[in-house]
Amino acid sequence: MALLEVQGLTTHYRILRGWVRAVENISFTVEQGEALGIAGESGSGKSTVALSLLRILPQGGYIRKGKITFQGIDLTSLPENEMRKIRWKGISIVFQGAMNAMNPVYKVGDQIAEAIKLHEKGVTEADVKERVAKLLETVGIEPSRANNYPHEFSGGMRQRALIAMALAANPVMLIGDEPGTALDVIVQAQTLKLLRDLKDRLGLAMILISHDLSIIAETCEKVAIMYAGKIVEYGDAVSIFKNPLHPYTQGLIKAFPSIKGARVRLSSIPGQPPDLLHPPPACRFNPRCPYVMDICKKEEPLLEDHEKGHSVACHLY
Amino acid sequence: MEPLSVRTGNSSDLDNMPKGPVADLPPKKAESKKDKKRYVRFRTEDGAIVEGTVSEKNASSRLSGIGLKFNKCYFVGEIGKVGRLWVNRAVRNDDDIPAGLQRFEKIEEVEDDSKIPPSPVMSVENLRKWYPLKRGFFETVFSKDEMNVKAVDDVSFNLSKGEIFALAGESGSGKTTLGKVVLRLVTPSGGRIFFLGQDITKLSDKEMKPLRREMQIVFQDPFESLDPRMTIKEIVAEPLRVQGTVEMDESGRSRTRKMGEREVEERVKKMLSEVELVPPEEFLYRFPHEMSGGQRQRVAVARAFVMNPSFIVADEPVSMLDVSIRAEIVNLMVDLVKKSQASIIFISHDIALAKHIADRIAVLYLGKMMELGAAETLVDQPLHPYTQALVSAVPVPDPESKRTKDVISGEIPSPVDPPSGCRFHTRCPYAHERCVMEEPALVEVEKSHYVACHLYS
DSSP: OOSEEEEEEEEEEEETTEEEEEEEEEEEEEOTTOEEEEEOOTTSSHHHHHHHHHTOOOTTEEEEEEEEEETTEEGGGOOHHHHHHHBTTTEEEEOSOTTTSSOTTSOHHHHHHHHHHHHSTTOOHHHHHHHHHHHHHHTTOOGGGGGSOGGGSOHHHHHHHHHHHHTTTOOSEEEEESSSTTSOHHHHHHHHHHHHHHHHHHTOEEEEEESOHHHHHHHOSEEEEEETTEEEEEEEHHHHHHSOOSHHHHHHHHHSOOSSSOOOOOOOOOSOOOOTTSOOSSSTTTTTOTTOOHHHHHSOOOOEEEETTEEEOOTTO | OOOOOOOOSOHHHHHTSOOOOOTTOOOOOTTOOSOOEEEEEEEBTTSOEEEEEEETTTTEEEEEETTBOOSSEEEESOTTSOEEEEESSOOOSGGGSOTTOOEESOOEEEOSGGGSOOOEEEEEEEEEEEEEOOOOHHHHHHOOSOOEEEEEEEEEEEEETTOEEEEEOOTTSSHHHHHHHHTTSSOOSEEEEEETTEEOTTOOHHHHHHHHTTEEEEOSOTTTSSOTTSOHHHHHHHHHHHHOEEEEOTTSOEEEEOOOHHHHHHHHHHHHHHTTOOSHHHHHTOOGGGSOHHHHHHHHHHHHHTTOOSEEEEESTTTTSOHHHHHHHHHHHHHHHHHHTOEEEEEOSOHHHHHHHOSEEEEEETTEEEEEEEHHHHHHSOOSHHHHHHHHHSOOSOTTOOOSSOOOOSOOOOSSSOOSSSTTTTTOTTOOHHHHHSOOOOEEEETTEEEOOGGGO
16 A cells, blocks of 8 residues: 555635636555655646645645545544644655745754654653754754754755754655755755655655656656646656656656757747636647647546556547 | 957948048058958057958048047057057157057958958956945954955956857856846946947946947846836837937937837837737736736846847846746747847856857856856866866756766855855865965866866866
């Protein structure tokens, strides 16, 4: 049985003009020690998936359908006080924007200590201190820097400290929501290397959310490509990047300027992501798809296995 | 260093110049009826390079030079010899030249017009921007040195017509400051900037205004760079209204004129269709919040190109946009640059993107230029260890490719007190003693490939 199994998850946001269909009927699984990458444009619902897993959706956001089974427990029906035990200890999250994710008026060490104290009753002060030092060491920060305030940290160090904080309660699964964005390439590469090392060393399961396909290619074994709230392609990373099937995935991969190879004119996906209040009927990608057929506007393609471990939702296959 | 050169004025200007004999010009060829022009380039005593064409018929010439704002100038001397330069007065003979006149070292002759190297639109020499740090009373009294943030430190480059010149580097490397300084949005602390043959380093805001029509900027964030209370038409029309249009009157003199409402609208519409906001009528009266990020950035591009400028700074124009839209905006800018022959400084932290669109890339680190070369060569065969690190840190969308090199450790040091010697030595895997002691100069290692590293000198 998979560590995390998501089935038919549907999350909508209620606004005055109706429901924003942010995430629609998505399913995936993550095994122990496995990394899943969720890629897509902004507004494709990637972050909403992460927030749904932890049930920390902003006001107006509701999980309307679906099941999230984590270690055999369905998270969607769990009462709030039980859910609090899952957060941090079961699943913890590293947010986007390392610059603003920490409280500027508390010392970094104290912020990490807070997470430990809240989730483990009866730990002694000395224990906590030692744990904080160890956590900082794990992510490559001098333990003595625990007494610094966030503004005394550089961007890369803050990102590391955030990762340390996410690991405070020894979680089973780590979600990284755009962990590399807003960082410089070199620092980003350092952060990704750290995440990979941690995954291997601690046997963590990981979900990495990013708009940058290459980050996912380097870190994850499994990939889900999201478009307008739906998973359009899902499967193991090697076969998706070697043989992208969905026209959207193909477009995304081509839109990336590659550091290798000859100079080419970049290709783009014309058009814009749809308005999720009124998504296009049937296949949501049909207004932008270069291979659009009649059936694409009438019937919704289902996510089906194309080959073993590689499924795609497209009428072409 | 690259040879610096600037040429302004065209041959018709030369013919209109007052006649005044110049001594010791190369002998005229009797059979040549045509007015033969000679291109000369020379370096004056103070190091500036003067360049221009000399008309034999008129035996006088108009030269313009870097650092010497000449309207008229005449030179005296022989090709290949040391000569003298005479500014704003006709030289009848050698005795007319007052003492202390600028002397030039060598006159180079180029007979054929086609051999004349294309003149740079902009050339920057040892440009510096240091921000002084505020200090307390005791620091002022007791410490000797003034503390400065050396955002841009001794950077030199040339920008040719129609060139896409990328500035790459981490945040804090001084890319944006350099972009602002060359536009004179920020006053430089040292060095010189020549724009279209004119030294603009010390021009006042008022003197800069007519030049502003030739220089524009596209900012990073289209959500913040457009005024939310202006319609798209007003945003794109603003430069037209401020600058007016330039026209030639009967006597051939140019003057600026305010543009009429209809004319402005025509220009805005044309520009909007050029940035593919079609039909333009649909967008004219929209507000920025009614548009997507990609469309807004198109508006920002339209605003920059509407004056048909010869120079544009694009400061991370696509880093805030989604990947699928990024390519569209980049391609649009490349096409506009090709069409209008504008030169562009493309600031980007994404060296992979720079490789695909730029002609040349300059890599900055802590305000210093580390490497400069043709885009493809620089990325495919990076010489400087920092460039190598930058290139190898770029993630590759291929799950099977393994990083060949380890990621370098550490982060960019503070520009207030940059490391001694080579600024990169604290993070460089190849650092040796000399790197700590001595600052490497930017030297040409291969043809048009410059690097500042002791490994190559």
